[in-house]
Amino acid sequence: MLLMVYFLSLAAMFKDLKIFIYELPSEYNENWLSNKRCSNHLFASEVAIHRALLNADDFRTFDPNEADLFFVPVYVSCNFSTVNGSPTIVHARSLLFSAIQFITKNYPFWNRSQGFDHIFVASHDYGACFHAMEDRAIDNGIPEFLMNSILLQTFGVNYKHPCQDVENVLIPPYISPESIRKTLEKAPLTGNRDIMVFFRGKMEVHPKNVSGKFYSKRVRTEIWRRYKGDRRFFLQRHRFTGYQSEITRSVFCLCPLGWAPWSPRLVESVALGCVPVIIADGIRLPFSSAVKWSEISLTVAEREVGKLGQILEHVAATNLSTIQKNLWDPAVRRALLFNDHMQRGDATWQILTSLYKKLNRSYRRSRVPSQ
C-alpha cells in the first residue's frame, strides 16, 4: 500500500516535471551515429538517454519557458581511435564548450541560471573530468563551464573525488536491452547454471607500470594467478561475442575494477541473473534507492581477492538462493537498462526520479543560482 502511494506520487511528477531538450546542430550528436557502435557501446548512455527523453511525451516540453530542466545532447564518446578502436575523448571539452556557446548565443536560459538547471551526460571512465586515466582526469578537473550544472555520470566513489565534485546523478553503463532480451530467450534466468565463477576480459599476467599505476590495481592479475587452474573458475582472457550466454550459465560473475571502478559487467550480470561479485574498493553504485545492491550482489575487498574461492563456497552453501531470489526480481533488471521508449522503473525513469528529487529539494521553480 505504501509502495503504491509512492508510485502514485512519483507518477504525478511526470505531469509536473518539464524538460526542454536543445536542438543542436547535428555535429554535436546525430553525425556521430553514422558509426553503428556509437549507440551500442558501453558509453552509449549519452545516446540512449537523449533518445528516451525525445520520446518521453509526458514531460518533454517544446516551450523552454516552462521548463524546469534543460538537456544538452552532446555525444562525446564516439570518436573511436583508428589504432585500437577505443573511444578517444580528447575533443570532449571543446565540443561541450562549443555547444554551450551555441546555446548561449541562441537562447537566454544558460545565462539566466549560469547553467545550474542544465543537464549533461558524462558516461565514460572518470565522468565529468573527461579523461580515461585517473591522474590526468584529476589534473584536468571538471571543466569550469560545467561546474554549476547537473552531470549524469557512470563514475562514482563513496569518498571525496575531484571528478564527482559537481551536482551529479550516478547512472549505469549502457547495455543494449535488445541483446539481453535475445539472450534470455535462449536461456532463462532460472535455467541451469553449470559454471560456478565466471570472468571474461583483460587479465594481464605482467601488467605494465603506466606512470606508477597498474591496470585494475593488479587485482585481475591476482585472480588469474590464483584461480586459472581452478575447476570452479571459468576464466577467459579473450573477447568472445557469445559471452552473454556464458553469463546465463554462471552462478557468480566477477566484476573487478579496470582503470575505473565501474564496469559494464555489473549491469550484464544483474540483467542476466548472475550474482555480481564486486571487487572495486569504494565504488558507489547507481540508483541505490531502487536497487538494493547489498541484497543482490556480493562485495569482496581488493586485498581479499585471494580468498574468493572460500568466500564464494561459503555463500553457495548458505545464502545464495536468497540472493538469487532478490536478483531475479524483474524490477531490478529493469532499473539498469535504458529503453528507447522509457518504461516505468527503467534507467531513464530512475534518472528522472533522482532529478525530480533534487529539484524538489533545492532547485524547484527557483530561477537564480542557489549559491
Ligand SMILES: *[C@@H]1O[C@H](CO)[C@@H](O)[C@H](O)[C@H]1NC(C)=O
Ligand atoms: C577524433 O580523434 C582524433 C584523434 O584520435 C583527432 O585527431 C580528431 O580531431 C578527432 N575528431 C573530432 C571531430 O574531434
Ligand SMILES: *[C@@H]1O[C@H](CO)[C@@H](O)[C@H](O)[C@H]1NC(C)=O
Ligand atoms: C550571455 O552572456 C554572455 C556573456 O556573459 C553574453 O556575451 C551573451 O550575449 C549573453 N547571451 C544572451 C542570449 O543574452
Ligand SMILES: *[C@@H]1O[C@H](CO)[C@@H](O)[C@H](O)[C@H]1NC(C)=O
Ligand atoms: C612504477 O613506475 C614509477 C615511475 O613511473 C616508479 O616510481 C615506481 O616505483 C614503479 N612501481 C613499481 C612497482 O615498479
Ligand SMILES: *[C@@H]1O[C@H](CO)[C@@H](O)[C@H](O)[C@H]1NC(C)=O
Ligand atoms: C550472504 O552472506 C555473505 C557472507 O557470507 C554476506 O556478506 C552477504 O551480505 C549475505 N547476503 C545476503 C543477501 O544475505
Ligand SMILES: *[C@@H]1O[C@H](CO)[C@@H](O)[C@H](O)[C@H]1NC(C)=O
Ligand atoms: C517534495 O517536497 C515536499 C515538501 O518538502 C515533500 O513533502 C515531498 O515528499 C517531496 N516529494 C518527493 C517525490 O520527494
